[in-house]
Amino acid sequence: xRLQKKPPLYYGWIIVATSFVTLGVAFGVWYSFSxxxxxxxxxxxxxxxxxxxxxxxxxxSHYLCAFLTGWLIDRFGPRLVIPAGALWLAVSxxxxxxxxxxxxxxxxxGILAAIGVSLIGFVPxxxxxxxxxxxxxxxxxxxAMAGVGVGMLIVPPVMQHLISTYNWRYAYQVLAIIxxxxxxxxxxFQRRDPQQIGLRPDGAIRxxxxxxxxxxxxKEGAVIIDQKWxxxxxxxxxxxxxxxxxxxxxxxxxxxxxxxxxxxxxxAGLVDGGMTAQMAAFTFGILGIxxxxxxxxxxxxxxxxxxxxxxxxxxAAATIGVLALAGxxxxxxxxxxxxxxxxxxxxxxxxxxxAPLYPxxxxxxxxxxxxxxxxxxxxxxxxxxGAAGAWFSGLIFDQxxxxxxxxxxxIIALWLSCLCFWLAAPRLIRxxxxxKVVHH
Numbered sequence: 001x002r003l004q005k006k007p008p009l010y011y012g013w014i015i016v017a018t019s020f021v022t023l024g025v026a027f028g029v030w031y032s033f034s035x036x037x038x039x040x041x042x043x044x045x046x047x048x049x050x051x052x053x054x055x056x057x058x059x060x061s062h063y064l065c066a067f068l069t070g071w072l073i074d075r076f077g078p079r080l081v082i083p084a085g086a087l088w089l090a091v092s093x094x095x096x097x098x099x100x101x102x103x104x105x106x107x108x109x110g111i112l113a114a115i116g117v118s119l120i121g122f123v124p125x126x127x128x129x130x131x132x133x134x135x136x137x138x139x140x141x142x143x144a145m146a147g148v149g150v151g152m153l154i155v156p157p158v159m160q161h162l163i164s165t166y167n168w169r170y171a172y173q174v175l176a177i178i179x180x181x182x183x184x185x186x187x188x189f190q191r192r193d194p195q196q197i198g199l200r201p202d203g204a205i206r207x208x209x210x211x212x213x214x215x216x217x218x219k220e221g222a223v224i225i226d227q228k229w230x231x232x233x234x235x236x237x238x239x240x241x242x243x244x245x246x247x248x249x250x251x252x253x254x255x256x257x258x259x260x261x262x263x264x265x266x267x268a269g270l271v272d273g274g275m276t277a278q279m280a281a282f283t284f285g286i287l288g289i290x291x292x293x294x295x296x297x298x299x300x301x302x303x304x305x306x307x308x309x310x311x312x313x314x315x316a317a318a319t320i321g322v323l324a325l326a327g328x329x330x331x332x333x334x335x336x337x338x339x340x341x342x343x344x345x346x347x348x349x350x351x352x353x354x355a356p357l358y359p360x361x362x363x364x365x366x367x368x369x370x371x372x373x374x375x376x377x378x379x380x381x382x383x384x385x386g387a388a389g390a391w392f393s394g395l396i397f398d399q400x401x402x403x404x405x406x407x408x409x410x411i412i413a414l415w416l417s418c419l420c421f422w423l424a425a426p427r428l429i430r431x432x433x434x435x436k437v438v439h440h
Contacts, residue, residue, distance in 0.1 A: 018186060028151035031288070032155045047398050057111065059256075059390060062117055063381075067380070070376030074373065078190045079191060093113060132201060137303065138301075139300045147292075149290070157278075225427070264394075311421055318351050321344070325403075326407045362374070364430050
């Protein structure tokens with residue numbers, strides 16, 4: 001059989017670029033709630049826990065849709081699902097400009113907008129991006145997910161400017177228009193997997209032969225450590241019966257508990273520490289860029305070392321960041337010029353581990369034709385964990401007038417999630433060929 005000439009640029013990198021832009025918009029919507037949060041509290045005089053409950057419902061609704069989103073990606077592909085989700089999200093944000101009471105926020109933002117973000121955000125990309133790469137999976141996911149940080153850098157400060165200049169309703173209308181721009185980008189460039197255009201993961205063009213799936217995967221870039229496990233055709237039912245699934249489920253709950261518990265309240269915490277709202281929004285944007293650096297760097301080193309080690313480094317950096325933010329609560333006039341940047345750099349870099357490593361770890365353990373549905377089930381824990389963490393931090397503040405107790409729980413949760421990933425042990429199943437393996 002005559003082989004097709006290899007193209008100069010593997011199309012998977014076009015997919016990564018498209019995903020970068022899409023995720024930047026999706027998480028610009030997600031994390032801009034941190035600046036809307038203060039404006040809404042000032043406008044309606046609601047408590048922080050009540051207002052944070054809107055975001056908690058948003059997070060739960062987002063991930064309750066995860067299993068459906070995974071199924072839709074498996075069935076119809078991102079080229080149809082993401083544009084439909086973007087249209088839904090834009091309409092929802094436009095409706096939010098008419099909100100008059102807390103029920104409107106819980107319904108429109110907490111449920112409707114959450115469905116839209118679910119269809120364009122982390123879950124669909126975590127489902128189809130691993131299909132394009134094996135050997136460079138962590139790096140590719142890190143590059144794509146770096147769009148989250150760019151979205152955090154650009155969107156919240158822009159929204160804060162619009163809120164200060166006009167009002168939060170006008171800002172949400174502009175955000176709805178921004179979301180519409182990702183529809184043509186995905187319709188034109190997005191694809192489900194490399195097989196649609198005659199390629200194999202990481203750019204190979206030779207058609208699959210009749211060898212076993214484990215043999216093909218090994219040729220395409222994975223070092224199979226546990227041949228028996230890797231040969232199983234994993235379904236959601238089979239996965240649920242394993243300890244590894246439940247270790248991942250616990251890690252997927254505890255990590256977002258800490259991450260969302262800090263991120264939602266970061267701008268408020270910075271303002272409580274003495275910063276202006278504009279400067280706090282800018283610092284939050286810097287945190288997002290540091291998150292992009294963390295996503296790319298830790299995704300890359302997850303391929304070179306193993307996912308657990310890279311994640312542990314991320315959690316150590318995030319812990320330093322949380323301690324710096326807590327220090328602003330304790331000493332609002334001491335090291336005020338330094339602590340916010342330690343927080344932005346440390347927590348940003350560290351929490352960046354989640355985006356490339358969570359789907360990579362899950363794919364290392366359960367990859368296959370049904371991975372979308374398995375990851376959708378795991379993602380329910382991302383939602384419940386993030387929702388619980390965001391609400392808990394608001395509740396603690398309302399009860400004590402400080403975030404210190406909440407931040408202490410967040411640090412504990414970060415390290416428990418880290419432990420669960422070590423117990424799940426993806427390194428004992430498969431490794432990237434970028435990993436330095438000693439052959440005996």
